[in-house]
Amino acid sequence: QVQFVESGGGLVQPGGSLSLSCVASGFRxxxxxxxxxxxxxxxxxxxxxxxxxxxxxxxxxDSVKGRFTIFRDNAKNTMYLQMNRLxxxxxxxxxxxxxxxxxxxxxxxxxxxxx
Numbered sequence: 001q002v003q004f005v006e007s008g009g010g011l012v013q014p015g016g017s018l019s020l021s022c023v024a025s026g027f028r029x030x031x032x033x034x035x036x037x038x039x040x041x042x043x044x045x046x047x048x049x050x051x052x053x054x055x056x057x058x059x060x061x062d063s064v065k066g067r068f069t070i071f072r073d074n075a076k077n078t079m080y081l082q083m084n085r086l087x088x089x090x091x092x093x094x095x096x097x098x099x100x101x102x103x104x105x106x107x108x109x110x111x112x113x114x115x
């Protein structure tokens with residue numbers, strides 16, 4: 001079955017950086033758009049960034065544009081999110097999924113930005 005395992009979260013000070021990973025299994029990873037989502041405390045889940053199957057096209061929400069970079073390694077069935085210049089409002093649980101064929105959500109990885 002389709003599975004996603006997110007990792008790399010943690011506690012970081014404002015202005016710091018983190019790199020998240022998402023390992024996918026159970027489907028042909030290289031043929032799907034992928035996306036990172038986040039759910040801040042008490043709020044709805046939102047899309048943060050997405051990437052085409054080949055990795056040649058990326059999109060970002062306005063709130064993270066210029067600070068976050070999404071990329072993937074199809075040989076490793078893995079997607080990444082490099083997060084720089086983190087802000088307190090980036091605090092959330094981060095998830096990955098297929099935006100055009102949503103599957104069961106993984107556990108996510110907690111990112112906390114705090115001094």
